[in-house]
Amino acid sequence: MDAKNYVETVLEDVKRRNPGEVEFHNAVAEVLHSLTPVFEKRKDLMDAAILERITEPERAISFRVPWMDDAGKIHVNRGFRVQFNGAIGPYKGGIRFHPSVNQSIIKFLGFEQTFKNSLTGLPMGGGKGGSDFDPKGKSDAEVMRFCQSFMSELYKHIGPDVDVPAGDIGVGGREIGFMYGMYRKLSNSSSQGVLTGKGLTFGGSLGRTPATGYGLLYFANEMLADKGESFKGKKVTISGSGNVATYAVEKAQQMGATVITCSDSAGYIYCKDGVDLEGVKQIKEVERLRIKEYVKHYGGEYFEGCANIWDVPCDVALPCATQNELDLAAAKKLIQNGVKFVVEGANMPCSLDAMKAFQEAGVYFGPAKAANAGGVACSGLEMTQNALRLSWSFEEVDEKLQNIMKNIFKNSKKAAEEYGYKDNLVVGANIAGFMKVATAMMGQGLI
Numbered sequence: 001m002d003a004k005n006y007v008e009t010v011l012e013d014v015k016r017r018n019p020g021e022v023e024f025h026n027a028v029a030e031v032l033h034s035l036t037p038v039f040e041k042r043k044d045l046m047d048a049a050i051l052e053r054i055t056e057p058e059r060a061i062s063f064r065v066p067w068m069d070d071a072g073k074i075h076v077n078r079g080f081r082v083q084f085n086g087a088i089g090p091y092k093g094g095i096r097f098h099p100s101v102n103q104s105i106i107k108f109l110g111f112e113q114t115f116k117n118s119l120t121g122l123p124m125g126g127g128k129g130g131s132d133f134d135p136k137g138k139s140d141a142e143v144m145r146f147c148q149s150f151m152s153e154l155y156k157h158i159g160p161d162v163d164v165p166a167g168d169i170g171v172g173g174r175e176i177g178f179m180y181g182m183y184r185k186l187s188n189s190s191s192q193g194v195l196t197g198k199g200l201t202f203g204g205s206l207g208r209t210p211a212t213g214y215g216l217l218y219f220a221n222e223m224l225a226d227k228g229e230s231f232k233g234k235k236v237t238i239s240g241s242g243n244v245a246t247y248a249v250e251k252a253q254q255m256g257a258t259v260i261t262c263s264d265s266a267g268y269i270y271c272k273d274g275v276d277l278e279g280v281k282q283i284k285e286v287e288r289l290r291i292k293e294y295v296k297h298y299g300g301e302y303f304e305g306c307a308n309i310w311d312v313p314c315d316v317a318l319p320c321a322t323q324n325e326l327d328l329a330a331a332k333k334l335i336q337n338g339v340k341f342v343v344e345g346a347n348m349p350c351s352l353d354a355m356k357a358f359q360e361a362g363v364y365f366g367p368a369k370a371a372n373a374g375g376v377a378c379s380g381l382e383m384t385q386n387a388l389r390l391s392w393s394f395e396e397v398d399e400k401l402q403n404i405m406k407n408i409f410k411n412s413k414k415a416a417e418e419y420g421y422k423d424n425l426v427v428g429a430n431i432a433g434f435m436k437v438a439t440a441m442m443g444q445g446l447i
């Protein structure tokens with residue numbers, strides 16, 4: 001069988017054996033298609049059924065999570081933990097609390113996480129978990145009872161050398177704190193390395209909060225340098241005004257760029273001389289208002305509707321808000337206005353056809369899997385500090401983060417070139433992430 005047939009056969013099999021799991025099918029298809037050139041060179045991997053094995057989670061756990069609300073009413077949610085691949089280290093990946101959570105979404109995220117974690121160069125396998133619980137509108141006490149019930153089952157399956165969950169949508173410092181407290185009580189062990197994203201007083205790492213936004217800029221900076229350019233004097237559009245966007249703005253400004261936009265789900269601001277970051281933080285983080293309020297106090301213009309942010313001419317575009325926020329029409333507008341670099345801060349913000357349009361137009365494109373890996377990389381550094389029972393300074397963590405992001409760029413570019421895809425960091429990141437996991441699996445026998 002040739003490489004192309006092999007990939008298509010495995011894909012058909014994945015669809016047949018995981019009926020209805022559309023998100024999982026799509027994620028597998030995207031990765032597997034970009035791996036075809038690997039199998040043209042490495043028939044031994046095909047013979048070892050590497051794709052058949054790597055697309056099957058090592059373990060998928062689903063469990064009942066009963067909890068009582070403040071009025072005494074009983075609710076039942078479903079909890080998930082998918083331990084996708086542990087070949088290079090303990091399973092590692094966030095926990096998501098959102099009504100949309102189901103097995104397909106958790107499997108898709110766990111599969112992607114395996115390659116992202118591999119790219120960081122740290123010894124972390126891939127996993128993901130969550131529940132269809134909606135924390136919105138719940139009291140602190142309700143969230144605590146839910147987290148305690150969730151952990152009363154999950155604790156049997158995790159551990160610093162087994163599986164190390166973290167936060168994701170709907171799971172922040174508060175939820176991690178509640179879950180860690182329950183884990184400690186049930187296991188009678190203060191193994192802090194069992195969860196990451198913890199509070200600074202019980203094993204959390206300095207530098208975790210800005211890590212994804214800073215890491216994105218460290219990665220983008222490598223892309224610019226690769227083309228003999230720098231952020232100095234560049235006009236940069238950034239979407240979003242949450243965690244990733246805010247710290248992306250901060251680092252871009254420190255690197256000498258003028259960041260001319262920010263947005264939220266209602267609209268965007270355009271400031272031709274650069275946004276005032278303190279103003280954005282004051283409006284979004286402190287006062288928790290809409291971004292619209294920014295212009296009343298700090299100047300600039302406000303436009304209703306967040307999608308039109310990509311009409312603003314820029315040198316570098318950094319989508320940092322949410323999935324599918326940049327479609328083909330937006331990509332065409334950016335290309336027409338002369339964008340040179342597009343680097344994904346959010347997870348899958350660009351549609352597949354938008355991504356393709358950028359690549360065809362010669363826009364240098366940085367995929368999320370590589371560019372936003374700074375967050376999980378810093379979680380890996382939190383695990384290391386917990387194992388050493390030490391806390392590093394912010395500067396030490398940041399320096400390590402910079403090196404990790406530089407290496408992710410270097411390895412993705414090298415893998416792309418090796419397989420004849422110059423400057424295609426999408427293919428490069430998939431191949432580099434995959435090769436490390438595949439090599440580890442091959443070295444460990446039939447697992």
Ligand code: NDP
Binds near residue numbers: 323
């Ligand atoms: P936040 O919730 O802190 O911020 C999200 C921001 O996006 C908010 O400003 C929100 O606006 C805005 N937003 C939501 N929907 C839209 C939309 N349709 N159009 C424009 N803006 C929108 O999330 P994070 O910053 O943590 O995460 C952003 C993305 O990055 C997500 O895709 C996440 O999965 C990904 N990511 C995050 C990591 C992290 O460490 N935080 C790590 C890796 C990936 P509003 O205020 O109106 O809700």
